[in-house]
Amino acid sequence: MQIKNLKLFLWMFMAAMVLSGVYIYGITLKANGDNVEHLHTSWLIWQGYIPYKDFFQHHNPLTWYLSAPLVADLIDDIHIFEVFNIIGVMTLCLIAYYLGKIICLNGTGYFAALFTAAITISAYSLLWSTDYRPDTFMYLFFFIGLYYLLLHIKENSLRSLVISFLCFFLSFMFTQKVLLNMLVPAGAVMYWLCTRQIKIKNCLFALILPVCLLTLFAGYLYSNDALDIYWRSNFLFNMHIPDIFGKHRIIFPPFEYIDFYIFIPIGGMAAIYFLYRGNYIEVIFSLMFIEETFLRMFYFSAFLHYVIFWLFTGIVLSVMFIGKFLPLKRPASLIGVIYLLFMLFYNYQMTYKREIGKRDLMHGHEYAFQTLTPCDYAINGYYSVYNLKAKDAGYYAILLGQIDVLGEKTGIAPRDDLNELIRTQKPKLVSAGIYWDTYEEERGRKIAAHQISDYLLDTYYEYTGIGDIFVLKQQYQKRHCVYNGKAWEFMD
Helix, strand or coil, X not given: CCHHHHHHHHHHHHHHHHXXXXXXXXXXXXXXXXXXXXXXXXXXXXXCCCECCCECCCCCCHHHHHHHHHHHHHCCCCCHHHHHHHHHHHHHHHHHHHHHHHHHHHCCCHHHHHHHHHHHHHCHXXXXXXXXXXXXXXXXXXXXXXXXXXXXXXXXXXXXXXXXXXXXXXXXXXXXXXXXXXXXXXXHHHHHHHCCCCCHHHHHHHHHHHHHHHHHHHHHHHHCCCHHHHHHHHHHHHHHHHHHCHHHCECCCCCCCCCHHHHHHHHHHHHHHHHHHCCHHHHXXXXXXXXXXXXXXXXXXXXXXXXXXXXXXXXXXHHHHHHHHCCCCHHHHHHHHHHHHHHHHHHHHHHHHHHHHHCCCCCHHHHHHHHCCCCCEEECCCCCCCCCCCEECCCCCCCCCCHHHHHHHCCCCCCCCHHHHHHHHCCCEEECCEEECHHHHCCCCCCEEEECCHHHHHHHEEECCXXXXXXXXXXXXXXXXXXXXCCEEECC
8 A cells, every 4th residue: 555545544543433423432332421420520519519528429529520510511412422422532532543543752763653543543443432421531541641751751851841740730630540550650759760761859949839729729629528437438438449359350351342352462572572672661661561461450340441551551551562663565564454444344234233223222311311300319220320410319329339338437437328318318319229238249148238218219219211210209299490590499
């Protein structure tokens, strides 16, 4: 394939993949537990609730504060789920752009950078896992920060170092688990300080803005009496999450996530090679890949979105490694083109073709969207979240039987009595039945963390026909939901 034709193909492929990704992942697949959870949290923020203090969350809050105005604008539009899924797809495109810039900075080549971007935005695993959740934005700002840190070493620009440190801080403010990913870049900074490739005064200057912003954030939490519970929710709590899953704590993606099983082995070989013969960019990515390998194999990898940083680094290492031995001439470029076309078809087979038949089915989040008002209360389901704009009946809104049990053990707040909440608040929607203690369930013991009374269900509720969701009988429902200037309340 001629170079000019290859360039045209790559740009056309990426344009097609963005359009198809927006359609398949933004429109066809719609809502899931994570994006409903974080949209709901953004809505709570917009109403003036203080995270951690007024409701449970265990992520840093920047996603919700940035999203809150748009969520408020779309809160009565069923397309809200699609809009924010598309934001996730576009964020992945920005991640691909900065990974490509790092490839160019490494000197691997312009076409290698285009291949990196094309591989990233067509990776089935990445498209599936980078929807609207804090992790997606965390990775974007992490890679922006990493790019500018590497650029500073190459050009010795103070501006690059300032942008780098600010982006690393913003990455942390989306979710704190990025601190684990930052260990290698932080070690590199310490090394460059010792070798004087980074000047101490430049480093201190670049730290001023992040330190000031962190101080303001801590002051905001302290002034709202939320600093202690923030620490418990975002650090002590999260340290214990892997313990819940027992023998299922380490679960690699199923074989259908085919790109994972292509780029992790190649990335592993590349990491070993670059540790001995790589430049500083290749060594840093190799160390991040190796660190992530140990984290996934010995710490926690129960869900796909926990392993995508491994895939990001594996893709970059693979491209840099292949670029060392296979110049972009006809055979190598042809292999790349065949792979990209295959992934376009594979994504179609695995998503659109599977899901298009389910589009007309009523899901829990759609029923809840049509049924609930901001004045209503709701109790979310076991292992599900469907409540977007209603009030939470208790302090814990998600994963009842898991999150609340661990929250109680770590001293955040006692778990709610669901039957008492039903008696006193009459939530309009509830998920019925038994909420099993996840920790015990993972160890083969069925112990109830909550069990909603059959008597209360028979007295106050009727079955919706969807999952385990029950709706409050008409005679117990209130009407005329209005905003009174301070809160959403029923007039009657």
